[in-house]
Amino acid sequence: MTTEATPPSTSASPTVRRLWTRARGVVLAVVVLLVAAVVIAAFRSGTRHGALDPRSADPAGSRAVAELLADRGVDTRVVTTLDEARAAADADTTLLVASPDLLTRGQQDLMRSATAGSAGRTVLVAPGSRSVERLVPGVTADPATSSASKLSPGCDLPAALRAGPADLGGIRYTTTRLGADECYPSERHATLLRVPAAGGDGDTVVLGAPDILSNDRLDEQGNASLALQLLGSRPHLVWYLPSLSDTSAAEDDRRGFFDLIPSGWLWGTLQLFIAAALAALWRARRLGPLVPEKLPVAIRASETVEGHARLYRKADARDRAAAALRSATRTRLAPLVGVPVSQAHAPEALLPALSAHLHHRGDGQAPHALLFGPPPRDDAALISLADRLDALEREVRRP
Helix, strand or coil: CCCCCCCCCCCCCCCHHHHHHHHHHHHHHHHHHHHHHHHHHHHHHHHHCCCCCCCCCCCCCCHHHHHHHHHCCCEEEEECCHHHHHHHCCCCEEEEECCHHHCCHHHHHHHHHHHHCCCCEEEEECCCHHHHHHHCCCEEECCCCECCCEECCCCCCHHHHHHCCEECCECCEEECCCCCEEEEEECCEEEEEEEECCCCCCEEEEECCCHHHCCCCCCCCCHHHHHHHHHCCCCEEEEECCCCCCHHHHCCCCCCCCCCCCHHHHHHHHHHHHHHHHHHHHHHCCCCCCCCCCCCCCCCHHHHHHHHHHHHHHCCCHHHHHHHHHHHHHHHHHHHCCCCHHHCCCHHHHHHHHHHHHHHCCCCCCCHHHHHCCCCCCHHHHHHHHHHHHHHHHHHHCC
16 A cells, blocks of 8 residues: 655645734734724714704704793694695694605605695705705705805894804705895805795795704804794794605605716716726827836846746646646757757657667657656646656766
8 A cells, every 4th residue: 555745845835824924914904994884883873863853862963942942832743754744734833854855856746735835934954956946946056065154144034133143054055036035145155045935924944054953053153043933933843854764755756876866976977087088098108119128136047946836836737837847848858869849849759759769778768658648646746747857858868
């Protein structure tokens, strides 16, 4: 019974310690990213919970303004469906829509038809360009938002004059409606807009930012005064928090992918595409013919051979390594036995001349399997093949 020899471990053989040394930096970076993501998600979930919810005492909630309104005899009721919000639209009711952009087109049309002749007040908090154009015809949103917070009234609206400076900003609006009050301007565009109803006693108030309603900003500037006057003009306040689970949203037609993307992002994507195309043309332009350069250092042949061997071993390419060894040996043997180099890889030309040379020297070994045989099964067979090829070449070169 014979056992095959186990090839010795080389410097190219990976070990557990070496793999851990190479991978620990990547593993550590992934762990840090995961921990940071969990921490950020936890903090954001805590601060965003109940945003603009009059029942929430979180910093982004609006419980404080609801409590102040209750002290002044204004009752606040929270609704989460469009049907409830439409039913609540009345002359003695203020309807606040916390997130108008969550409404579908069909929902916005239904909301507009319900509030148009109600003679009540509708307050829209930070509606985008598409939402405000459907909910308040004649009003458009400026694409550029304002980062300013403390702004002066800049209008004749009594509520704004009594409140004075307030924390507004965000989306800016313009209107063509007659009799509208454009207040708290930022770069000549209003961040608070009051539009009177056509032929009625009601009106619509558009806020560019929700800051004056949040718990953590209510006691700053004239935020409390402005919020109480805007929301307390009627004895009842209905606070509408749109929900994605509202059944009325499923009855609307589905919006396409491009309908969900703001127009500014489309223009930005087009600009990035043009910039990428120009960069590709710049990098692809040929500035002249290729110029050969000498290597800065001399590389020893042994290092090149060792590098190739490690690559073959890493790829487990014993067949290619054996083919390279046999091809090089045939190329060197052909001139020694009188065969042209162009026919060195043809068995019918090389083998008869090589066999005649070896028989002439009294050596009867058959070189066919050695020079044109199958690839070795393992590393030990590959090493044995290299030794036998070397021995064959020494035998032919022996005088």
